[in-house]
Amino acid sequence: MQKILKEPLFHFLLIGGGLFFLYSFLNPSAEQLDNNIIRIEESDVTRLVKAYQQNWNAPPDSATLKSLLKEEIKAEVFYREALRMQLDHNDEIIRRRLKQKYEFLVKDLADSQQPSAAALQTFYEANGNLYKERVKYSFSQIYFSPDKRKKPLEDAQVVLAQLKNSPATTIDNKKIGDNFHLQNYFAERDYNDVRQLFGQDFSKAVFANKTTGWTAPIRSGYGIHLVNITAIQAASVRSFSQVKEKVEADWKISQQQLYNEQLYKNLLEKYEVEYDLEKWGKE
Amino acid sequence: MIGSSDGHNSGSSIEENNHFGKLGNRDATPEIRIGKDEAFIRVKYFSAAGVAGVWAKENTRDAIYDALQRKETFATSGPRIKVRFFGGYYFNNTAMDGDNWLTDAYANGVTMGSDLTAGPRPLNSTPSFLIHAIKDAEGANLDRVQVVKGYLDGDGNAVEKIFEVAWAGDRTIGTDGKLPAIGNTVDIKNATYTNTIGAVEFKTIWVDPEFDATQSAFYYLRVLEIPTPRWSTFDAHTLGRTPPGDVAATIQERAWSSPIWYSPEGEARSETEN
Secondary structure, three states: OHHHHHOHHHHHHHHHHHHHHHHHHHOOOHHHHHOOOOOOOHHHHHHHHHHHHHHHOOOOOHHHHHHHHHHHHHHHHHHHHHHHOOOOOOOHHHHHHHHHHHHHHHHHHHHHOOOOHHHHHHHHHHOHHHHEEOOEEEEEEEEEOOOOOOOHHHHHHHHHHHHOOOOHHHOOHHHHOOOOOOOOEEEEEOHHHHHHHHOHHHHHHHHOOOOOEEOOOEEEOOEEEEEEEEEEEOOEEOOOOOOHHHHHHHHHHHHHHHHHHHHHHHHHOOOOOOOOHHHHOOO | OOOOOOOOOOOOOOOHHHOOOOOHHHHOOHHHHHOOOHHHHHHHHOOOOOEEEEOOOOOOHHHHHHHHHOOOEEEEOOOOOEEEEEEEOOOOOOOOOOOOHHHHHHHHOEEOOOEOOOOOOOOOOOOEEEEEEEOOOOOOOEEEEEEEEEEEOOOOOEEEEEEEEEEOOOOOOOOOOOOOOOOOOOEOOOOEOOOOOOEOEEEEEEEOOOOOOOOOEEEEEEEEEOOEEOHHHHHHHHHOOOOOOOOOOEEOOEEEEOOEEEOOOOOOOOHHHO
């Protein structure tokens, strides 16, 4: 049994059966089509009301519902006539949509699979690059505004000389510098985080420091900053237990891709594909 | 109010110094964009793309859509200028001092995109506005902040009036009511500019000197950068040519806030008036 469950052919039959079932469920019987009967069921009304409510945050009143139903009947008439005229043939949008629906069936199958702990562990080890943690810096900063000072860089250098001789606990960043529109302390930020807040030049200068402590004054687009790096967290791969949920999601995506490829391979065997190898290249 | 692009490249070409066109191969190179091909010369007049700004509590889909729904959004012509705009009846002179001014502003007033009439209002009071504009960390300094007020005059004509509220440098408003230009550091030949003029940020409290409690009005912010080279000037520099004469060689990029609406009846505008 275990072996059968793993057999691609079994998956194919399962999907095939599912498709057949779905088709007969979603499509009106041939008889109904032939007799040109359009029957609005309770379930159709519920569906229309639900869709309307989702768009407008309120149920339709009776006049609106009436016009919704009229539209629904009109759509069904046109839909059936179009099918009779085979207007769905050679239509790129319809073709793409049906292909997508077919692929969704495979997605449902992949979603229903429960991976074993060992399978997840193997996947995690083989795909470490998906679970990387970047280098992160924690730092505080004192701001010297060019709007408020004639020589912000010189002012910062004077303050820096004093700070280097003071114990860290006595320093109140806010009282020394100028008001800044962001906070004075930033915890565990990577290069891009810092770049988004202060610009590229500042981020480069901060991340060029390999030790903690006060750096030389750093210039950003906003002015001059005295930066005290308090912690540097090296790049790492997050542990399995930290990222287990993501591993499971990634595993499912990879399974789905695998199923899709397998399914396509099986289906393709039913077909004889003719094309000019010389003209269009070989597979 | 948001800024955006009309690009067809699946990428927003927002930077003047990194403009890659909007129409795929049809305007993909400097030669085509500012070249002599009269058949497709229109691209020369297109601006680089704009940017949508959103004040969200966190960088999540929910928080961003919440901000869009309450219209706490702003637009820029490309740079990442940041703009705050609050209106209210309970702001005093120190409303923008201290570390918690933002929290207090949210509690005591309304944000951009809101009606000023919401909530209780003291009798005979004039609203005041909190204005905060911050330059792009990688971009040009700021020239000035303006408030644009719109209302209907006695004859029912729509009027838009511009108030200068904060500016960089030593300038005074002239007798014509206008603030002189800030100057221009752009070197057109080399497509460069310097941040030796302009300000990093503006933070100010403003009261409409012509406020009329019986008159409906909207107010929005406009923040201007100092002049910088237009994308066509960068393209001309790349090609070692003179910039095209029929478009501006320098521009003043800008940001616009969503408006705050004042109405005298003390009711929010109905949904249908939006």
